[in-house]
Amino acid sequence: MTMPQLGFLGLGTMGAAMARHLLDSGHSIRVWNRTASAADAVVDAGAERAENAGEAIATGLFFSMLSNDDAAEATFTAESLTAAPAGSLHVCHSTLSLAATDRLVEVHRQAGVEYVAAPVLGRANLAASGTLNIVAAGSASAVERAKPYLDILGKRTWVVGAQPRNANLVKIGVNYNLIHALQALAESVTLIERGGVDGETFVEILTDAAFTGAAYTGYGALIARKAYSPPGFTVALGLKDLALTEQAAAAHGVTLPSAPVLRDVFESALADPALAGLDWSAIAEVTRGLVQPD
Template sequence: MDENWPRPGSGNSATSRRSGRRERMSDISFIGLGEMGSALAGRLLETGHSVRVWNRSPGAADALVASGATRAASIADALGVGTVISMLANDEAAEAVFSAESLAGVPAGTLHINCATLSVDATDRLAERHALAGVEYVAAPVLGRSNVAAAGKLNVIAAGTKSATARAQPWLDAIGKRTWVVGERPSTASLVKIGANYTLIHALQALAESLTLVEHGGVDGLTFVEILTDAAFTGSVYTGYGSLIARKAYSPPGFTVGLGLKDLSLAERAAADSGVVLSTAPVLRDMFERALADPDLAPLDWSAIAEITRGLSASD
């Protein structure tokens, strides 16, 4: 999941963003209508595109249908459009929806753009499964919260064959302000997103510890965040999450504690597969597991792991 990120500096692998208003495109299907998926599908509708929507829990499509989307009668109906974007919660959901059986009936040459954060191995399996079905596949996980998605200002990390990423680019331009094409193997994009989220998780814990430290010295947390982010840490991860932690404003969640642990687990798995040691991962896992074990914290935004650090510290 991802979060409200500042725009990074330019690089040779970056694909330039759009300019000007786009013409109305042909139909596209959107599969997976959680908070982020609904925001993305809504963005496509808002920018003039014709969108067919499908979700495993049908009620999630109601608001989008009321806004002008077409409800797909089945997953087969959703996959018959020719271009599909998906945002499903995890590996299990993505592999269940995009099974070999469901892909078998998809028209050859269909393009699937998967915007979810999935593991490297699941992305490899999905890419192979799509190739066998004659479906072009692009992994395009996004950086930004749902409000950023709704504004079309996400950063997108994409990987796939050159033909697939070229076909995907107009759709990625519709949802994001910038796309980085990082390779032709789709799982490369998943690995980059996993690394980005691992850094973000560290930022949450660092903010939790520093805020707890100064609060115990009688300093107002919001004042500290203002000092911290005025010059040294100007990015929106620090300004946005710093404010949430200082104010204990974890509801409604933009990205839940459970999803945060899922993303940490993806980093742990990728590291194990690569023989990389992530020395701080056990500490971070402990924070998430403690938060999930607390019924008051479990349903909140993932930045609520800060309350574990506050609770571990001596009371005033």
């Protein structure tokens, strides 16, 4: 059975690695990038070059990895989508805003093109080896149609609903955790270094003990289930440890930008009789309480 030709639009570091992996898996690919030279390496490896976005869209089964909202919306317009044959499917791997995703879904709907949002978790080395995690959302039929290709690109596909915006919401949430991790590492490593301890040694201790991933699987599950009792470590003890951190930072002349925000959260939890005696992960309920009603 002849495999269909695929289109791939957006050949930055991630997109090029993904397109090359599809090519190496035996698929014929027509590729396009706004800066044509970025496609050279994939074309040299055997892909066909599209002279414009419409030529890649014309394959009827096309994937994209564009850098941002503006790039995606400039590429997939009512005009460019006229190149799509009946029954076309677009699998969009870009990390986009919820509003842009909604607009893209609508322009695709009007063009008669099915749309699956499938942002990826992982870096270019994982894209090259086909071991990404992929978060997908779209109609059940569209996701099912995309799945054989997602299985090539990733080690696991997480389907999170029929609304494409949900996939981007999950990716945004994952990246927000990474942003927090970057800042937490920046603050703790700076503090440790100012105290005269080697930063690399500290990171090795940190990742061999508290942060092997267990913090996310353990505390993440407690927060998701709101299972804060019996407490393993109380809110008051958490605030005590935060205070110790603040004191150590002051002693070493280190500013911790997130510490005042964390203090506000812990103090709010302690002031709430329903939370004060629970596990320190119950500080999550302070944030839940900030959600505006629908």
